[in-house]
Amino acid sequence: MQRSLAVIGAGPAGMAAAIEAVRRGCRVTIIDEAVRPGGQIFRQAHPALRGEEFAEPAELARKHRLLAEFQGVSSKIDYRGEASVYAVFPNGEIHLAQGDATEVLRPDAIILATGVREQVIPFPGWTTPGVMFAGGAQSILKAHRVVPGTNVVIAGCGPLPLIVAAQILRAGGRVAALASLRSLSAMLHHVRGLWHGREIVREGLRYAWTVRRAKVPLLTGYMPVRAIGTERLEAVVLARVDQEGRLLSGSERRIDCDLLAINYGFVANSELAAMAGSEMRRDPVAGGWIPVTDTYGRTSVPGVFVAGDGAGLRGALVAECDGTIVGAAAAMPSSAVDGPTLRAELADAMARRARHLEFQKAVRATLQLPIALWRTVTDETIVCRCENVRFGEIRGALEGGHHSLNAIKRNVRSGMGWCGGRSCLHSVAALTELATGAAPTEMMTPRPMVRPVSFAAIARQRKVEAR
Amino acid sequence: MKNGKFDVLIIGAGAYGLSCAWWMAKRRSGARILVVDEGEFASGASGRNGAGFRMQWGLDLNIRLCQESTQFFENAAEHLDYPRGIELKQDGYLVLAHSEKAMTTLRGSLEIQHRYGVPSELFSAEDCIRMVPALGRNRLVGGTFCGKDGTISPFLLLDSLLKACRRENVDVRYGTRVEKLERFGGGFNVRFRDGVIEADKILLCTDWAVPELLASLGISLPVKSLPKEAIVTVPCAPRVKPILISLEHHISVNQVSRGSIIFVVSRAREGQEIASTPDFLAFAAPKVIDLLPGVADVPVLRTWGGVSSLTPDMQPILGETEIEGLYVAVSSFRGLMTSPAVGRIMSALILENDTNDPVLTQLTPRRFQTGNLIMEPLLNQE
Amino acid sequence: MPSDFQFTFEGRRIAARDGQSVAAALLAAGERCLRIDEAGNPKGAVCGIGVCWECRCSIDGVPDIRACMTPAKPEMVVRRQRGLDPCNDR
Numbered sequence: 030m031q032r033s034l035a036v037i038g039a040g041p042a043g044m045a046a047a048i049e050a051v052r053r054g055c056r057v058t059i060i061d062e063a064v065r066p067g068g069q070i071f072r073q074a075h076p077a078l079r080g081e082e083f084a085e086p087a088e089l090a091r092k093h094r095l096l097a098e099f100q101g102v103s104s105k106i107d108y109r110g111e112a113s114v115y116a117v118f119p120n121g122e123i124h125l126a127q128g129d130a131t132e133v134l135r136p137d138a139i140i141l142a143t144g145v146r147e148q149v150i151p152f153p154g155w156t157t158p159g160v161m162f163a164g165g166a167q168s169i170l171k172a173h174r175v176v177p178g179t180n181v182v183i184a185g186c187g188p189l190p191l192i193v194a195a196q197i198l199r200a201g202g203r204v205a206a207l208a209s210l211r212s213l214s215a216m217l218h219h220v221r222g223l224w225h226g227r228e229i230v231r232e233g234l235r236y237a238w239t240v241r242r243a244k245v246p247l248l249t250g251y252m253p254v255r256a257i258g259t260e261r262l263e264a265v266v267l268a269r270v271d272q273e274g275r276l277l278s279g280s281e282r283r284i285d286c287d288l289l290a291i292n293y294g295f296v297a298n299s300e301l302a303a304m305a306g307s308e309m310r311r312d313p314v315a316g317g318w319i320p321v322t323d324t325y326g327r328t329s330v331p332g333v334f335v336a337g338d339g340a341g342l343r344g345a346l347v348a349e350c351d352g353t354i355v356g357a358a359a360a361m362p363s364s365a366v367d368g369p370t371l372r373a374e375l376a377d378a379m380a381r382r383a384r385h386l387e388f389q390k391a392v393r394a395t396l397q398l399p400i401a402l403w404r405t406v407t408d409e410t411i412v413c414r415c416e417n418v419r420f421g422e423i424r425g426a427l428e429g430g431h432h433s434l435n436a437i438k439r440n441v442r443s444g445m446g447w448c449g450g451r452s453c454l455h456s457v458a459a460l461t462e463l464a465t466g467a468a469p470t471e472m473m474t475p476r477p478m479v480r481p482v483s484f485a486a487i488a489r490q491r492k493v494e495a496r
Numbered sequence: 497m498k499n500g501k502f503d504v505l506i507i508g509a510g511a512y513g514l515s516c517a518w519w520m521a522k523r524r525s526g527a528r529i530l531v532v533d534e535g536e537f538a539s540g541a542s543g544r545n546g547a548g549f550r551m552q553w554g555l556d557l558n559i560r561l562c563q564e565s566t567q568f569f570e571n572a573a574e575h576l577d578y579p580r581g582i583e584l585k586q587d588g589y590l591v592l593a594h595s596e597k598a599m600t601t602l603r604g605s606l607e608i609q610h611r612y613g614v615p616s617e618l619f620s621a622e623d624c625i626r627m628v629p630a631l632g633r634n635r636l637v638g639g640t641f642c643g644k645d646g647t648i649s650p651f652l653l654l655d656s657l658l659k660a661c662r663r664e665n666v667d668v669r670y671g672t673r674v675e676k677l678e679r680f681g682g683g684f685n686v687r688f689r690d691g692v693i694e695a696d697k698i699l700l701c702t703d704w705a706v707p708e709l710l711a712s713l714g715i716s717l718p719v720k721s722l723p724k725e726a727i728v729t730v731p732c733a734p735r736v737k738p739i740l741i742s743l744e745h746h747i748s749v750n751q752v753s754r755g756s757i758i759f760v761v762s763r764a765r766e767g768q769e770i771a772s773t774p775d776f777l778a779f780a781a782p783k784v785i786d787l788l789p790g791v792a793d794v795p796v797l798r799t800w801g802g803v804s805s806l807t808p809d810m811q812p813i814l815g816e817t818e819i820e821g822l823y824v825a826v827s828s829f830r831g832l833m834t835s836p837a838v839g840r841i842m843s844a845l846i847l848e849n850d851t852n853d854p855v856l857t858q859l860t861p862r863r864f865q866t867g868n869l870i871m872e873p874l875l876n877q878e
Numbered sequence: 879m880p881s882d883f884q885f886t887f888e889g890r891r892i893a894a895r896d897g898q899s900v901a902a903a904l905l906a907a908g909e910r911c912l913r914i915d916e917a918g919n920p921k922g923a924v925c926g927i928g929v930c931w932e933c934r935c936s937i938d939g940v941p942d943i944r945a946c947m948t949p950a951k952p953e954m955v956v957r958r959q960r961g962l963d964p965c966n967d968r
Contacts, residue, residue: 118774156919158921442754
């Protein structure tokens with residue numbers, strides 16, 4: 030009897046896992062919200078839009094190779110595009126919505142390859158139209174060939190702001206300033222990691238050269254402290270911040286812009302893993318709450334695996350190897366996973382993964398956010414965008430002794446809106462840690478729906494028996 | 497926990513626990529009252545319900561408990577010195593009948609309600625649809641409506657009670673679990689993780705979890721847990737003004753001021769899990785669409801669950817157990833809406849041994865021995 | 879920007895290329911405010927990948943569609959939602 034596998038997410042980890050599982054004879058269903066596979070990093074444009082590219086050739090080569098390989102096995106895969114998984118239950122059921130109907134799958138094994146989303150530190154005016162996440166702006170450029178602003182300021186930490194700045198410049202956009210919390214030279218401490226990731230470092234240096242050649246003003250140690258504009262962004266005020274999160278008075282710089290692209294790291298899309306019953310742990314630099322997994326991506330729930338950034342932010346190169354390894358493990362009955370055969374078969378993938386993980390140590394050094402930085406969040410700043418909850422209200426709840434995400438949610442409604450806390454819970458957790466000295470130990474209770482779905486679609490539900 | 501002696505220990509800081517504590521503190525100033533709860537503020541059933549109160553019941557005891565409680569809610573800001581108020585909304589409850597049999601039950605209950613002066617009225621199917629155009633006509637026979645029924649914010653009620661209790665020097669502690677309960681002298685010894693206290697009297701307000709604590713003292717009561725699940729939609733334009741109860745669908749509907757519509761969909765279940773079950777949505781969606789076709793395309797945003805208490809006659813249990821000084825107050829899924837009256841009655845019983853209220857005779861724990869059980873007809877439960 | 883077709887946003891004609899999302903075409907056309915929330919705050923696209931739901935619009939009479947996840951089509955009618963306004967057509 031052929032083993033059935035469902036992969037949720039068609040980014041590098043999901044695609045690699047699907048390819049490996051098909052190779053090992055599984056019946057594979059892969060589910061993704063986008064029209065085409067690729068996830069975020071390998072987001073594909075519509076064929077009519079392809080042409081000039083702004084990413085580094087080496088990255089594009091990796092993208093096209095993997096997509097071609099995936100395309101090669103696509104006749105053997107049940108690909109569900111524009112489909113949203115809204116629940117995974119401890120009994121192994123996957124509930125998804127596609128079109129105007131829903132479906133329940135019950136495969137032998139599930140691989141969650143749901144990746145990460147972006148996080149920012151909120152500031153007054155950050156909800157003004159024209160303030161976007163940097164990766165989101167990059168997606169619009171990558172997939173839709175639009176620079177989402179004529180005069181762009183980019184701010185954040187880590188490598189992404191630099192990459193986005195360079196890509197926008199290559200696309201003919203104007204970058205008025207690039208503000209980073211600290212210089213990327215923090216990576217230099219991780220010499221071994223840099224050596225292992227030297228191809229990526231080379232790509233990074235070329236991006237840096239693009240930015241340098243365009244003479245983009247570089248503001249190191251600066252954060253946005255106010256976005257100006259009501260119906261649309263008109264300008265941003267940036268200021269220098271010290272390690273204690275105090276704004277250095279007199280350092281404010283106002284820069285006109287119509288797009289502010291920001292990124293301060295990433296949060297794992299781990300809601301489905303938690304809902305499925307996986308044991309979770311918290312690691313702020315690795316994506317917040319992430320499932321506890323072993324080297325084969327196994328969670329504490331038999332039959333539920335996690336691959337890629339969803340198991341801890343590690344980048345695209347790790348994600349692909351990880352997908353191969355997890356896909357192999359999920360493809361076989363659980364009793365066979367721990368034997369020496371699988372380890373031998375995956376030796377190469379594991380070695381590559383280990384090498385890429387060394388480089389990720391260097392990257393993670395640039396994503397460390399001192400908790401003190403959250404001091405910059407003022408009482409008037411909106412923290413939960415969906416429900417318009419300001420920090421002052423959250424602070425009131427904290428002072429009232431409500432320290433868990435659930436209790437704060439019950440108190441002031443943060444996390445109860447359309448996005449289910451995706452834009453705010455990392456902020457609430459950080460602000461709680463700053464105020465009380467301890468981060469919340471528990472996630473908000475994971476519950477359906479991970480995506481909103483209408484009653485009508487739910488009533489049109491198809492149940493698919495895997496066996 | 498410093499070792500201490502208390503006049504009354506209340507276990508459970510939900511609506512019943514806090515209401516009883518406050519009433520006791522008001523009744524006897526200087527009373528040493530401790531309320532403990534193993535969870536966080538509002539983490540139990542009082543924080544997980546439809547937030548409604550109705551006087552539309554079929555038995556006099558339920559009508560009276562809710563009538564008194566409604567009057568309390570109408571003046572809660574004043575009674576509890578809570579200027580913010582508890583978000584009282586009195587847009588009424590519309591109870592729907594989708595069969596002649598249900599309609600007959602409604603008519604009978606209406607008569608009893610009128611005897612107590614409840615301002616409820618009989619509605620034809622057309623009346624119902626005029627009030628809530630989103631309602632489905634399918635099998636709808638009619639209903640009853642009472643404009644004084646409504647909703648409050650359970651969260652604000654609990655907050656106002658908590659603050660009022662603390663003002664009266666009631667000691668309220670969360671995250672505090674009873675580890676051992678035993679009789680000692682004429683009262684009780686209660687052990688917690690970090691200390692022991694003595695209490696002359698104990699009131700159990702842990703609802704469906706009451707049997708667990710009773711068992712440790714060697715007695716029992718027929719209280720079962722009843723898990724219930726609810727659906728919350730995205731905020732949408734106003735379309736359901738009163739609370740709706742459909743006796744046939746076992747659904748209650750509450751569109752809150754934020755715009756989200758909350759559907760509590762009951763079904764016969766066992767267990768104590770508040771987790772959302774895999775088959776709930778598929779079970780509930782067709783019923784919701786049948787009841788309110790107008791919401792078919794509204795997205796579901798969230799589901800949640802809570803646990804209620806179930807007794808053999810679906811009535812609360814109020815009174816002293818066979819162990820002297822040990823009292824129980826079990827809500828039978830109408831805790832929030834009876835909490836003010838129950839607080840008053842239990843405080844009189846516990847502090848003054850006042851057994852005059854007829855409700856105490858009807859709801860005594862001892863009724864299960866005599867078998868004198870009367871069912872409430874207007875139940876929204878399978 | 880070269881254009882393959884047009885659609886309508888709040889009565890204005892917007893140029894788009896095959897395969898572009900509604901959000902991308904609107905951004906290219908200089909539109910930023912895609913929605914007014916219940917508190918009266920103007921909102922636009924933020925995450926670009928369908929996670930934040932800030933960019934939701936009424937598209938061809940169907941409310942709450944994510945503009946960043948939806949390919950633009952010729953003669954689509956895209957409207958801003960204002961609070962819980964019944965332009966939602968529910």
